[in-house]
Amino acid sequence: MNIAAERPARNGPGWSPGAIPDAVRPDFPILGEQVRGLPLVYFDNAATSQKPRAVIDAVADFYRHDCANVHRAVHTLAERATLAYEAARERVRGFVNAASANEIVFLRGTTESINLLAHGLGRDWQAGDRVVLTAMEHHANIVPWQLLRERTGIEIAVLPVTERGELVLEALPDLLDERTRLVAVTHVSNVLGTINPIAEITRLAHAHGVPVLVDGAQAVPHMRVDVQAMDCDFYCFSGHKMFGPTGIGALYGKADLLAALPPWQGGGEMITRVTFERTRYAAPPQRFEAGTQHAAGAIGLAAAIDYLSTLDMAAAAAHEQALLARATEGMQALGGVRIFGQAPHKAPVISFLVEGVHAHDLGTLLDRKGVAVRTGHHCAMPLMDFYGVPATTRASMAFYNTLDEVDRLIEAIAYAREVLQ
Amino acid sequence: MSDEMEDLYQEVILDHNRRPANFRPMPDANRTIEADNPLCGDRLELFLRVEGDRIEDVSFLGSGCAISVASASMLTEHLKGATVADAEALFAAVHAVLTDEKATVDEERLGNLMALSGVRRYPMRVKCATLSWHALKAALASRRPDPVTTE
Numbered sequence: 001m002n003i004a005a006e007r008p009a010r011n012g013p014g015w016s017p018g019a020i021p022d023a024v025r026p027d028f029p030i031l032g033e034q035v036r037g038l039p040l041v042y043f044d045n046a047a048t049s050q051k052p053r054a055v056i057d058a059v060a061d062f063y064r065h066d067c068a069n070v071h072r073a074v075h076t077l078a079e080r081a082t083l084a085y086e087a088a089r090e091r092v093r094g095f096v097n098a099a100s101a102n103e104i105v106f107l108r109g110t111t112e113s114i115n116l117l118a119h120g121l122g123r124d125w126q127a128g129d130r131v132v133l134t135a136m137e138h139h140a141n142i143v144p145w146q147l148l149r150e151r152t153g154i155e156i157a158v159l160p161v162t163e164r165g166e167l168v169l170e171a172l173p174d175l176l177d178e179r180t181r182l183v184a185v186t187h188v189s190n191v192l193g194t195i196n197p198i199a200e201i202t203r204l205a206h207a208h209g210v211p212v213l214v215d216g217a218q219a220v221p222h223m224r225v226d227v228q229a230m231d232c233d234f235y236c237f238s239g240h241k242m243f244g245p246t247g248i249g250a251l252y253g254k255a256d257l258l259a260a261l262p263p264w265q266g267g268g269e270m271i272t273r274v275t276f277e278r279t280r281y282a283a284p285p286q287r288f289e290a291g292t293q294h295a296a297g298a299i300g301l302a303a304a305i306d307y308l309s310t311l312d313m314a315a316a317a318a319h320e321q322a323l324l325a326r327a328t329e330g331m332q333a334l335g336g337v338r339i340f341g342q343a344p345h346k347a348p349v350i351s352f353l354v355e356g357v358h359a360h361d362l363g364t365l366l367d368r369k370g371v372a373v374r375t376g377h378h379c380a381m382p383l384m385d386f387y388g389v390p391a392t393t394r395a396s397m398a399f400y401n402t403l404d405e406v407d408r409l410i411e412a413i414a415y416a417r418e419v420l421q
Numbered sequence: 422m423s424d425e426m427e428d429l430y431q432e433v434i435l436d437h438n439r440r441p442a443n444f445r446p447m448p449d450a451n452r453t454i455e456a457d458n459p460l461c462g463d464r465l466e467l468f469l470r471v472e473g474d475r476i477e478d479v480s481f482l483g484s485g486c487a488i489s490v491a492s493a494s495m496l497t498e499h500l501k502g503a504t505v506a507d508a509e510a511l512f513a514a515v516h517a518v519l520t521d522e523k524a525t526v527d528e529e530r531l532g533n534l535m536a537l538s539g540v541r542r543y544p545m546r547v548k549c550a551t552l553s554w555h556a557l558k559a560a561l562a563s564r565r566p567d568p569v570t571t572e
């Protein structure tokens with residue numbers, strides 16, 4: 001499956017940020033949809049992103065031409081499926097710049113990755129051991145640690161955020177001592193858009209011998225990630241937020257740390273030898289991939305990575321920043337709009353409240369104008385509590401969005417306010 | 422506003438949202454229940470003073486979207502002074518009009534509550550409208566009801 005071949009490369013010189021949407025929108029069939037009689041404006045990318053034809057086709061082609069269970073037989077289709085699956089692992093390795101493909105585990109996504117780590121790392125933690133989270137974590141990086149706390153009595157410490165939505169890094173060293181077993185932090189906040197200084201965090205944590213887990217779910221759609229440069233110990237993300245399929249994601253772990261982890265689920269493919277007396281487990285990554293794997297998903301994820309590699313990511317990021325700036329200015333010009341998250345380094349995510357308009361009503365009224373946003377607590381209830389609000393509306397953008405779409409969002413907000421005030 | 426939106430955000434609803442009725446604490450309540458809709462962060466508290474089989478007083482507090490606030494506000498107007506049996510019957514009627522396209526509705530009895538019927542076309546919003554009604558039902562069923570959630 002050669003995905004990028006027919007299209008001109010778009011990562012060469014001359015790709016100005018402003019030219020990106022026109023160039024890429026034809027690749028995303030869903031962007032041509034109408035919603036309530038209007039062209040769809042999709043600003044719920046942080047919940048899930050849309051898929052380019054290359055990804056849709058890669059998944060369909062697998063089922064049409066190559067479908068077989070991976071690692072299980074010697075017939076031709078099994079060989080094709082297995083090779084494609086392992087090639088996808090190599091693609092993910094390159095995508096995050098891991099040292100070896102054996103450091104990449106295919107899992108269902110970020111949530112499953114963190115649960116695996118809480119289960120595996122927590123196996124020999126004891127009451128009084130500490131995991132450090134931050135106040136801006138998604139529930140996926142809170143609840144697994146609480147489940148572990150119920151089982152073992154570990155302590156959960158929370159690194160605070162400032163009103164502007166940045167981590168209070170100065171408070172980190174005080175939380176690091178011989179009882180601290182892990183720092184688990186999000187790379188990019190799904191509510192505030194804040195991009196956290198991971199390299200700085202790993203430096204501080206490693207100075208105390210503490211490993212760092214990074215939730216990369218919101219980072220991978222927007223920036224090049226280099227796990228070696230950041231020197232994080234674990235990094236996880238979900239395919240569906242980076243233009244790939246749902247139900248597939250990856251966990252990166254440093255080889256020696258993965259090797260020290262116990263299995264996650266038991267079953268086929270994660271063993272080397274089974275007798276009723278004793279079972280020997282496979283080495284990573286197979287140790288953590290029990291049962292029939294989501295081969296179509298992994299292949300679709302690789303197609304998404306290939307697709308992204310045809311883009312100039314720096315130009316895409318510059319375009320996203322232009323979208324963010326236009327949305328921020330537009331909301332400020334409306335007046336009566338409170339924006340949560342004012343960090344100088346932000347992904348194109350903007351959470352806000354309109355005075356006198358409940359987020360949920362706003363969501364419905366924006367939908368009436370064809371504009372899709374997320375409303376609610378964004379799976380970050382502790383962060384909502386910090387700001388003292390029950391819910392916000394969030395517009396999250398991707399490189400395929402246009403400045404005109406941002407203007408339609410701003411107009412739709414003005415319309416909603418008119419209706420409700 | 423488009424016709425479709427008028428359906429959902431009728432003037433009655435907007436008015437109740439701007440100036441909800443019986444939006445106050447009730448120090449002598451003998452039934453209190455919290456209700457929340459985690460999907461959108463609506464959080465309401467319903468207070469009732471039930472004497473014998475009569476609802477002597479009903480009020481609510483909290484924050485929510487226009488639909489949930491208006492629904493709670495209308496609930497309190499309808500049920501002040503009603504019997505428990507009336508309240509249960511009204512719950513059933515409201516529930517039917519909100520969730521069942523084919524339900525036969527007693528429009529006269531529902532009165533301004535008919536304004537809520539527009540949510541039927543917004544499946545994601547039905548829970549907003551039913552939130553306070555589920556709270557009512559739980560409060561009538563038990564003296565110490567568990568908090569209600571509609572997700």
Ligand SMILES: Cc1ncc(COP(=O)(O)O)c(C=O)c1O
Nearest residue numbers: 109110111138140190215217238
């Ligand atoms: C920051 C963050 N972490 C974790 C998750 C969970 O990802 P998933 O639901 O794909 O496992 C999400 C998205 O829902 C997220 O935004």
